Amino acid sequence: MCGICGTVSFGSRPDPDLVSDMVATLTHRGPDDCAVLVDHAAVLGHTRLALIDVEGGAQPLTTPDRSVWVTFNGEIFNYVELAQELRALGHVLTTASDTEVIAHAYEEWGSACFERFNGQWAVGLWDRRRQRLVLARDRMGILPLFYRCGPRSISFASRVATLLADPAATREFDPVGLQQVWTFWCSISPRTAFAAVSQLPPGHVATFDSSGLRTWPYWSAEFPPRGQEPHQDLQENAEELRALLVRATRLRFERSDFPVGAYLSGGLDSAVTAAAIRHFTDVELTTFSLRFTTPEFDEGSYQQLVADRLGTTHHSVDVAPSDIAEVFPDVVWHAEAPLLRTAPAPLFLLSRLVRANGYKVVVTGEGADEILGGYDIYREARVREFWARDQGSRLRDDAVQLLYPWMALNPAQAPSFARHFFGADLDLADLGLSHRPRWAxxxxxxxxxxxxxxxxxxSSPAVDPVEHMPASASGWDRLSRAQWLEMTTLLPGYILARRATGCSWPTRSRAGSPSSTPRSWTSPPRCPPGTSSSGWRRSSSSSTPLQTSFLLRSSRVPSSPTGARCGQLLRRQGARMGVRGDLPPGP
Incomplete structure (x- = not known):
């Protein structure tokens, strides 16, 4: 995972030494190289984790006439095809890197070039001719991009701490951003937990020039109106989705100059990804897993089942509650936001295992539940909709029983609790009906x-994400609304930023998910909702390469021990570090 940063000023000239200090905060993200570009109004910095064209891909990188400079974190998976198209248009590319493709693509198509990219990226681009900074972030928000903006200057970076390297930067928390964390599990872009720092929303471009800052979306998820979904065959849908996932997976292996491994969580999504690698590439697959010393959280038997079935070289790390407590302060530091769960800590330890075995890149199954309706919240929403439509039905308690037949402590065993939890705020006109219990x-x-x-x-209430839903959302199916809310809040703000890719940065490695690429999103929104989340069962339309016994198990969201023992250890860590719950005084 690379690190990018820079500053542009149309008043006093930017300070190269300050950008050098900013680069120094990013060395753990890019251990292979670092550099700073100094222009009149702009200074760009970069630290590199070299994955493609090790010799020719050093950054910041420029075009032959030195009019466009790029500092870039991520990977453009279709860069080979784009390079061929650009050469046919007369461009002279001198490297085999995807970074150079970004520079020439901007030269040819301007800021519309990002619509052509298939990948995960955070880009800072300096247009010398127009004296304009261009920032862009991938569609799903896999990679972060923060900025601090004033009337005549702007700084940007991969990390909040990089922006705070500037002594002039204020270090106050944002009460609204914190309120969002303690409601939605994460701050909602463009807000962060810090008052002076914003984040570019996923699927957005921003430009900054002498006229100021302008931000707009180049992509957003759209769903068909309820009842107007194309009537496609379920088997055809499954085959199309499988082809998309196989292609997305192969691109990560075939266009990297280094070996790529895979996470195995014990769940369906990572197993499907590993199966795609094993059956549709020629690589010798190496897999990595978390084991927990707390039996109720350990899924080692399922991990080993998949590893044996696919014939992988398998590595695992055993994690105890004390291990989680020990690394949790470091995880919070790198997360740069309050964390409501300990799940990122074990993944931080897993990324250490990856790096210790000589791997820079792994693929994961993150994002599949958002696409295929795999989370419990989608099924819970179906129960809530039923309750709202027929509040006097005697079948209400039976509907809750159907949600978790495998769970020892099924909510249906406590009817009063179930009625309170699932029966609150039952307003069918509420576009956020699916998420109200979680948020509350x-x-x-x-x-x-x-x-x-x-x-x-x-005194600083959180902004309701429902207020930002498209006008067309009122005509979407319930599942589509829930998917939109999940992919614009939890997926970029917590799943990707704090749990998946975010946990790999400190260990000088990179995690990516084929399921989170935009091409994988093009198919499910076109499918009738019933084929994405079929009845009370989790979707398994892409899962034929695996054993039936594995598919029929009750997959669950990866979790880690957060009970009394872990809580005691965390409190001890907090007391030792002098952790407090107070905010700095307000202005």
């Missing part, structure tokens, strides 16, 4: 905060 239960955690912090948060 998370917001209840605020009662545990210090009084001064609670007081400030209560």
């Amino acid at each position: 239960s998370t917001a209840a955690l605020q009662t545990m905060l210090a009084p001064t912090l609670r007081e400030r948060l209560s």
Whole structure:
């Protein structure tokens, strides 16, 4: 994972030494090389994790006439095809890197070039002719891009800490951003937990010139109106999705100059990804897994089942609650936001295992549940919709029983709790009907905060994501609305930024998900909702390469021990570090 940063000023000239200090905060993200470009109004910095064209891909990189400079984090998977197209248009490319393709693509198509990219990226581009900075982030928000903007200057970086390397940067928390974390599990872009720092939303481009900052979306998820979904055959849908996932997986292996491994969580999504690698590439597959010493969280038997079935070279790391507590302060530091769950800590330890075995890149199954309706929240929403439509039905409790037949502590065993949890805020006109119980239960955690912090948060309510839904969302199916909310909040803000790719940065490695590429998103939204989340069962339309016994198990969201023992250890760590719940004084 590379690190990018830079500053542009149309007042006083930017300070190269400051950008050098910013680069120094990113060395763990890019251990292979670093460099700084100095122009009149712009200074760009870069630290490199070399994966493609090790010799020719050094950054910041420019075009032959030196009019466009690029600092780039990520990978453009269709760069080979784009390079061929650009050469046919007369461009002279001198390297085999995807970074050079970005520079020439911008030269040819301007900021519209990002619509042509298939990949994951955060880009800072300096247009010398127009004296304009261009920032862009991939569609799903796999890679972060933060900025701090003033009337005549702007700084950008892969990390918040990089922007705070500037002594002039204020270090106050943003009460609204924190309120969002303690409601939606993450701040919602463009907000962050820091008052002076913004993040570019996924699928957006920003330009900054002498006229100021302008931001706009180049992509957003769209779903067909309810009842107007194309009537496609389920088998055809499955075959199309399988082809998309296989292609997305192969691109990661065939266009990297280094070996690529895979995570095996014990769930369906990572197993399908590993199966695609094993059956549709020529590589010798190496897999990596987390084992937990707490039996109820350990899925080692399922991990080993897939590893044996696919014939992988398998590595695992055993994680105890004390291990989670030990690394959790470091994980929070790198997450640069409050964390409501400990799940990123074990993944941080897993990424260490990856790097210790000589791997820079792994693929994961993240993003598949958002696409295929695999989360419990989608099925819970179906129950809530049924309850809202027929509030006097005697079948309400039976519907809850169908949700978790495999769970020892099924909510249906506590009917009063189930009625309270699933029966709150049953408004069919509410576009956020699916997510209200989660948001409400998370917001209840605020009662545990210090009084001064609670007081400030209560005066800064979180902005409801429903307010930002497209006008067409009122005509979408319930599942489509829930998918939109999940992919614009939890997926970029927590799953990808804090749990998946975010945990690999400190260990000088990179995690990516074939399921989170835009090409994988083009198929499911066109399918009737019933084929994405069929009844009470989890979707398995892409899963034929695996054993039936594995497919029929009850897959669950990867989790880690967060009970009493782990909590005691975390509190001990917090006391030792002097952790407090108060905010700095407001302005």
